Amino acid sequence: MYTxxxxxxxxxxxxxxxxxxxxxxxNLYEDGxxxxxxxxxxxxxxDLEDEDWCCDEIFDFGTRETPLSWNEILDEMTQIIxxxxxxxxxxxxxxxxxxxxIGFVDGDIEILFTK
Numbered sequence: 001m002y003t004x005x006x007x008x009x010x011x012x013x014x015x016x017x018x019x020x021x022x023x024x025x026x027n028l029y030e031d032g033x034x035x036x037x038x039x040x041x042x043x044x045x046x047d048l049e050d051e052d053w054c055c056d057e058i059f060d061f062g063t064r065e066t067p068l069s070w071n072e073i074l075d076e077m078t079q080i081i082x083x084x085x086x087x088x089x090x091x092x093x094x095x096x097x098x099x100x101x102i103g104f105v106d107g108d109i110e111i112l113f114t115k
Contacts, residue, residue, distance in 0.1 A: 001070065005080045006088055008068045012040060012061045013090035020044050024094060025054040025109065026081060026102040028074060035071050039063035046098040051109045054101055078102055078110060085113055 021042030031037050042059035081102055085091050094100050095113060103109035 001072065001076065002080050002083060004070075005068060005077075006084055009040075009084055010089055012063060013093045015061065017042060017061075017093070018059050021059050021097065022046050023053060023097050023099040023101070025057075025100070026077065027054075027105050028077060028103065029105045031069065035069060036073055037067035037069045038077060039067045042097075048099070048111065048114065051101075051103075053099075054103070054109055074102070074104065074110075078112070081112055 021044065023043045023046035025041050025043060027039045027041060029037055040061045040063050041054070041057045042061070043054055043056045044058045045053045045056040047053045081100075085094060085100065088094075095115075098115055099111055100113040101109040101111050
């Protein structure tokens with residue numbers, strides 16, 4: 001699964017990201033039938049004390065139309081994104097922002113990286 005996520009991230013992180021983006025979040029959601037999808041969004045705010053920062057979305061990397069889909073959930077994706085932050089070809093792009101989080105669209109956010 002790491003290779004699939006790595007390839008997906010490598011392809012979307014090549015694009016130009018708007019200057020107004022200050023943090024990134026991996027949104028997880030169920031598509032039905034125990035199938036899960038993940039999209040990456042850029043936000044215009046970041047606040048460790050208020051998880052609603054991830055709702056200030058201003059950029060979706062085109063992932064809303066082409067999310068990564070799988071049938072596992074949060075723990076596996078958290079470990080994979082952490083590994084990408086350590087080893088991924090474009091991890092420096094993710095680390096260029098104030099924070100990187102992951103979580104279910106209607107749930108809690110886990111912060112994976114902060115400056």
